[in-house]
Amino acid sequence: MRRCRPILPAVLVTGGYAAALVVAAGLALASDDVGLLWRLSLFTCADEDAAATWPIVTVLVLAGGLWAWALWQSLRGLPFPKPFSDDRETRSLQWALFAAVAFWAFYAVMPIWPWWAVVLDALLMSAVMVLFHPVLRRVLRHADLALGAGLLAQVCVAVTEVADALDWPQGWRTALDDNLTGLGTLVWCGLALVAQRRDGRWGRTTVWYGVASQLAPFVLLILGQPLMEAGDLYGVYDEATSAAADALFVIWLARSAHELAGPYGGPAPYAPPAGGRAALTSAARLTACVVLLLPPLANYHAAWIGSHVPIDRLARDLSDVAAGVSPALLRGLDLFVGLGGLAVPVLVALHRRAVFWPAMGALLLTAFAGPAAMALTGGPDPGLYDGWVLTRPDGADPFGTTFPPPLTVSPLWVTAACLVSAALLLWSRASGRLPGKG
Secondary structure, eight states, X not given: OOBOOOOHXXXXXXXXXHHHHHHHHHHHHHHTOOHHHHHXXXXXXXXXXXXXXXXXXXXXXXHHHHHHHHHHHHHHOOOBSSSSOSSXXXXXXXXXXXXXXXXXXXXXXXXXXXXXXXXXXHHHHHHHHHHHHHHHHHHOTTHHHHHHHHHHHHHHHHHHHHHHHTTOOHHHHHHTOHHHHHHHHHHHHHHHHHHHHHSSXXXXXXXXXXXXXXXXXXXXXXXXXXXXXXXXXXXXXXXXXXXXXHHHHHHHHHHHHHHTXXXXXXXXXXXXXXXXXXXXXXXXXXXXXXXXXXXXXXXXXXXXXTTTSOHHHHHHHHHTTSTTOOHHHHHHHHHHHHTTTTHHHHHHHTTOGGGHHHHHHXXXXXXXXXXXXXXXXXXXXXXXXXXXXXXXXXXOOTTSOSSOOOOBOOHHHHHHHHHHHHHHHHHHHHTTXXXXXX
C-alpha cells in the first residue's frame, strides 16, 4: 500500500494563503485599495493608480489561486513508497529540484530580488541542469547540447546581474541580452520535457505542467491583446501573466522532484553516450544554425541593412549597377536575413544533402552582400544609427523621443555569422555526417 506525505502542513499553509486571498479581495472591493491583494498574489507593490475594479480583482485572485495550487503541489507531493530514492544520482537531483522550488519563497519576502539572489537562483538552476544531465543522456542524443544551452542561459543571467551591480560597460549587458537567455532556457526545458516523456518515472500530467510553463507567456499574451486599450487592467494582466508562468514552472519543478520516487515505472534503459566525434559533430551542426540567430537576438530592428541605410536609397544606388532592382524584393530580403531566416535553409541542408549547395550559396552571398551594399551606398545614412560596430549611440533618438536609441547590429556581424555557419556546414559535409537526399 502506498504511503503519502503527511498533508497537514500543506492544508494549513495552502488554506491560510487561500483564506488571506479571499479576505484581501473583499477588503479591496470594500475600500477601493488593491495594495494587499496585489502584494499577496503578484508579490510586488501595487501601482499607485490601480483601481479596485471587479476585472482587476478577478485577475489578481486568479493569479493568487495559481500560486495557492503551486503551494499545495509543492508541500503535499504525490503518493510514494518513501520520500527519497536509494539511488545517489536520483537523490541528488531530487534535493536540487526541492531547493530550486524552495528558493521561490524569496519572492514573498523580496518582491525585487537583489543581484546576489538572482545569482544564487542561477546557481541552483545550473545544479538542476547538471544533475538532470544523466536523465537526458539515457533518452536523448543531444543531451550535451541541452546542458550547454541551459548553462549558457544561467551564466548569462548571473553575469548580467553582476555587470549591473558593478556598473560594467553597457556592452557586457548588451552581449548577454535577455533574448539569448530565453533561447537557451527554452532549448533546455524543451529537451528536458522530451526526456521526461520518454523516461518511465514521470507522469504525463507533470510533463504538461512543464509545457504549460513555457507556452503560458505566449498564449496569455495573445489572449490579452483585446485588453491593450483597457489601461490599468492590461497592466495588471501583463504582470499576472508573468506570475502564472512562474507558478506553473514551480509546479513542474515540485512534481518532477516528487515523482522521482513516485509510483510510476523505473528509469528508461541506459543508452551509452555517443562518441566524442559524434558529439562534436552534433555541436557543430547546432552552432551552424544558432550562430545565425545571434545578430537578430541582439538587434532591436527587424532588419539587416535597413536599420542603417534606407531601402529606397539602396534600391536607387543598386539600380545604377543592375537595372530593375525592386525595393519590395530588397525589403523582403532585408527582413528575412534580419530575422535570422538563413537558419532555416541551413537546418534543411543538415538533413538533406541536396540542399547543401543552395544553402552554402545563400550564406556566402549574404556574407559579402552586406559590406558591399554599405560600401556602394557610402556607409550608414546620417539620419539613422551608425551600425558598423555593435553600439547603442548616445544622445536623443532620431525620431525625437527621449528614450535611449535602440541597439543596432552592423552588417559585419551578420557577415561573420554567415561565414562561421558556412564553415561549419562545409565541415559537416566533409566529415560525411550529412544525410543523403532521403
